[in-house]
Amino acid sequence: MILEVAILPVIPGKNAEFEAAFQQASSIISSMKGYISHELQVCLEDSNKYLLLVHWETLEDHTVGFRGSAEYQEWRKLLHHFYDPFPVVEHYIVNQSYKPQ
Incomplete structure (x- = not known):
């Protein structure tokens, strides 16, 4: 399993619009092959993050199936105009056997 992590810097004053658009976009991503789950959190120190x-x-x-799909184009139209600067996206291997020392 892979964890995609993105910090989304939303243009100040656009939070409510972004959150409404993200609700719409959630149905897009959740319908994709290989999708397991997602969550969106707002930063306490910076409500635009x-x-x-x-x-x-x-x-x-994610990188081929979702980003190469027509559905991604709709996701992009709904969300990408809210970001400044554009987010960095990273991927992590979910290691369920790791136990901190």
């Missing part, structure tokens, strides 16, 4: 976490079965489900 959001944390998006998406679990995918494989990296390719």
